[in-house]
Amino acid sequence: MKILEIEKLNMTFSSRGLNGVERVHVLRDVDLDIDEGEILAIVGESGCGKTTLGRLITGLISPTGGTIKFLGKDLSKTSNAEKKLYRKSVQFIQQDSYAALNPVKTIYQSLYAPIKANNKKLSREEIDAMIGDNMEMVGLTPVELYLNKYPHQLSGGQRQRVLIARVLSLKPKIIVADEPISMIDVSLRLSILKLLASLNQKLNITIVYITHDLSTVKYVVGEGRMAVMYLGEIVEFGKAKDVIVHPKHPYTQALILSVPIPDPVIERSKPEVRLKSMEIPDIRNRSDGCAFADRCLYADEECKTWKLANTNSDEHIVCCKNLREVPSYDAGETNE
Numbered sequence: 613m614k615i616l617e618i619e620k621l622n623m624t625f626s627s628r629g630l631n632g633v634e635r636v637h638v639l640r641d642v643d644l645d646i647d648e649g650e651i652l653a654i655v656g657e658s659g660c661g662k663t664t665l666g667r668l669i670t671g672l673i674s675p676t677g678g679t680i681k682f683l684g685k686d687l688s689k690t691s692n693a694e695k696k697l698y699r700k701s702v703q704f705i706q707q708d709s710y711a712a713l714n715p716v717k718t719i720y721q722s723l724y725a726p727i728k729a730n731n732k733k734l735s736r737e738e739i740d741a742m743i744g745d746n747m748e749m750v751g752l753t754p755v756e757l758y759l760n761k762y763p764h765q766l767s768g769g770q771r772q773r774v775l776i777a778r779v780l781s782l783k784p785k786i787i788v789a790d791e792p793i794s795m796i797d798v799s800l801r802l803s804i805l806k807l808l809a810s811l812n813q814k815l816n817i818t819i820v821y822i823t824h825d826l827s828t829v830k831y832v833v834g835e836g837r838m839a840v841m842y843l844g845e846i847v848e849f850g851k852a853k854d855v856i857v858h859p860k861h862p863y864t865q866a867l868i869l870s871v872p873i874p875d876p877v878i879e880r881s882k883p884e885v886r887l888k889s890m891e892i893p894d895i896r897n898r899s900d901g902c903a904f905a906d907r908c909l910y911a912d913e914e915c916k917t918w919k920l921a922n923t924n925s926d927e928h929i930v931c932c933k934n935l936r937e938v939p940s941y942d943a944g945e946t947n948e
């Protein structure tokens with residue numbers, strides 16, 4: 613069953629500047645279906661609109677065009693009570709765990725408040741039991757060790773676990789994790805990614821994992837799917853394993869070739885990443901046709917106006933008319 617159906621989603625931000633109102637068309641016609649209980653990764657360079665898409669999915673902002681359906685219901689047509697329920701069911705985890713926690717509240721206080729606010733009839737003992745269960749679920753054990761600590765007394769990884777425990781207390785159906793490990797020590801990153809995957813397996817929570825780091829996708833996604841974004845559009849979509857091993861869009865191919873491989877022999881045998889420009893272009897200067905045409909070695913005149921109409925499908929979708937296989941090489945363990 614589809615938990616989210618996103619169709620022709622558009623987001624334009626307007627801001628007042630020295631030259632009057634400036635409009636930035638960030639997301640352009642994004643189509644994306646998410647199955648209940650799946651893990652989906654959204655990958656792309658900085659500024660391509662990943663966080664904007666995540667904030668739209670969680671209902672933190674409203675789109676300027678298109679629809680988002682949650683369990684078949686168009687969000688723009690739901691009652692206030694249904695919207696409230698939706699915002700509880702779809703939770704956002706941001707990269708900066710320090711900013712997300714109140715520095716003068718203990719971990720216990722931070723975890724107590726949302727449970728109490730949403731379950732007015734629960735006794736103190738019942739809430740304490742829920743806090744204990746959620747902390748165990750995220751690996752903050754022994755629980756007593758953490759309850760009276762303040763955010764600054766924890767590591768980045770532990771703070772991110774507290775945030776995840778807080779989100780669990782709302783019993784979400786979807787967690788959107790936006791770069792959840794980018795501010796955490798490298799040594800702790802893998803354990804947070806595995807935690808997200810375990811929440812999916814144990815609690816059947818749908819996970820949307822947003823990252824600019826393609827090399828981390830395989831630790832979270834498993835059999836799930838991934839969407840590759842470029843300048844506000846999804847350019848490739850499919851089973852993550854398929855996309856990683858057989859990338860078809862020239863942009864995805866470049867992303868995958870850019871992931872360093874620890875084995876120096878294999879690293880040297882990798883085909884070179886070849887683009888017309890290594891600069892990430894400004895989303896404001898995107899062309900109307902294929903957004904990647906300016907950087908793509910295979911682009912021709914037609915690419916400047918060419919567009920694939922609908923990317924929603926269970927298949928491996930590629931928005932490119934000049935597909936070429938990436939030259940084969942033995943990527944070893946890392947690209948499996």
Ligand SMILES: Nc1ncnc2c1ncn2[C@@H]1O[C@H](COP(=O)(O)OP(=O)(O)OP(=O)(O)O)[C@@H](O)[C@H]1O
Nearest residue numbers: 625636638657658659660661662663664665824895
């Ligand atoms: N509230 C806003 N007003 C105006 N422009 C915005 C707003 N929010 C985002 N943008 C612009 O939208 C574009 C996409 O931003 P977004 O944060 O979604 O990208 P991102 O893919 O998450 O990038 P990063 O990897 O750096 O987090 C950027 O050009 C950004 O400046």
Ligand SMILES: [Mg+2]
Nearest residue numbers: 662663664790
């Ligand atoms: Mg972002």
